[in-house]
Amino acid sequence: MSRALAALIVVDLKLAFRDKVVIFFNYLFPLMFFFAFAEIFGGRDTVGQTVTMVLAIGILGNGLWGAGMRLVQERELHILRRFKVTPVTPLPLLAASLVTGLLVYLPAVGLTLFLAHTIYGMPYPQQWASLLAMTVLGVIAFRAIGLIVAAVVNSVQESTIVIQLLYMPMLLLSGATIPLVLLPEWARVFSRFLPASYLIGAFESILVADRTLAVNLDAAGAMLLTTLLATAVAARIFRWEKGERLDNRAKLWLAAVFAPFLALGTWSLLP
């Protein structure tokens, strides 16, 4: 198991860095936003805000698109079939995807902080350990959500649709691109149920207000719980080939994956 996991991570990492799409979505795309936001919202004073948004955009792309598409493609291309004839189980495959996503993404965090520091004079984060921990939790949670999407969809097209349905609202309504204060009331209520909102809230509190992870335990806990639930469910309903049918009850488990954030949202709206 651990030997297989290590080997899978090594190969996944190599394949990721050989893939231009991965490079684009993890490094170039967030950087485009970085410079655009920095110009729009002004430099110095709001750079912490900008970094928060850019990190969230990167994590959304890395998780939803990166993890969500790859497995579906590999299933369609008969690549997973070859794994099916070996004794390997779904869990190391999924775990490798979580770890690879994280390792691919961490340099982007460093790069963003470096640019914010050198160009816009943002001090390096005081709570760097909390920032690192939140990054880890955020990346694996969104990877896990991507994996659960891959587990339930039947084709690349379906996967594109489902991911868009998750990606666009989280990109637009969670504060990742448009600051929440500019959104109408209904959107702000809706944002309470989006995992991305909690990611952004936590990054903001750590980066801008220099708080620690301890203050953001609700967000951190929800990320961790989602990761565990989504990975466990994805392993359970894993399909190696297109021909395998998905048990309809399995789709209900999907709701469970988002339950931590539904609970947090409901809680926050209680008077």
Next chain:
Amino acid sequence: MIRVSGLTKRYGDFTAVHGIDFEVNEGEVFGLLGPNGAGKTTTVEILEGLRPRTSGEVSVLGFDPGIQHRILKDRIGVCLQAANFPEKIRVWEAVRLFASFYSRTADGDALLRRLQLWEKRQSFYSHLSGGQKQRLALALALLNDPQLLFLDEPSAGLDPQARLEIHELVLGLRAERRTILLTTHYIEEAERLCDRVAIIDEGRIVALGTPREIQDRVIGASLIEVTAAAPLPEAPSGGWRDCDSFSLSGDRCVLSVRSRVLPATLVDLVKWLDASGVVLRDVRLQRPSLEEAFLELTGKRLRD
């Protein structure tokens, strides 16, 4: 090594495999020969633990592939008919990755050398030729040093040269006394590689035995063709023992005799030729080929 009895597989209303029975013994190369859609892949993938069966008893290396598939997969080698690898994985990376899945592994470098992939070990999968891809599939099938191998159409779609290379490899594996279950729709392949063959058509086994036994069992007669130096005398009215029919060429120098029991007819014919003092220039024997046997058993040609 493999025991199958009453194996049935249905996809919805469609029955792909209808209660087939066969056994594969240790050290033997067993072929499933049949046209497209016969149910070969379905059968093999049930044995590999990849697909559930509808009913019937199946035992592979003493395990039930429907239940104990993980331990089974650790011990068998498999070459799938339809499988792929990521485009940008290098040959040696694929070997190392798949080796990590097994509890016991053979020497990957030695395998690459044996399968003539050593020079290509740094190549991306997408840059390999069809034959090289197939050899890589074989290398990966051998990674856990399996005593039992499943090869589903190992040479389909390859050019004759690449096919010959695959044949040499399979013969090499046979010489190592590995047990092999292979499927094919090439008659020559079955004849050349297999100790025993089951001809499968529309989910049923229509003949099973050594290629020779199957040829013998079909009614298509053997042909004896004798060429004499001088015109032959009148043949006996009843012909020779067990002969079906015979004909003489226009110059009476070539005699063609069709026989159902070749040895009996041959002995009788030779006695007559000797008694007649005929000087022979040439003798040719032609047995019905497996191809003819197949045609007769299934009413189908094999190639698509």
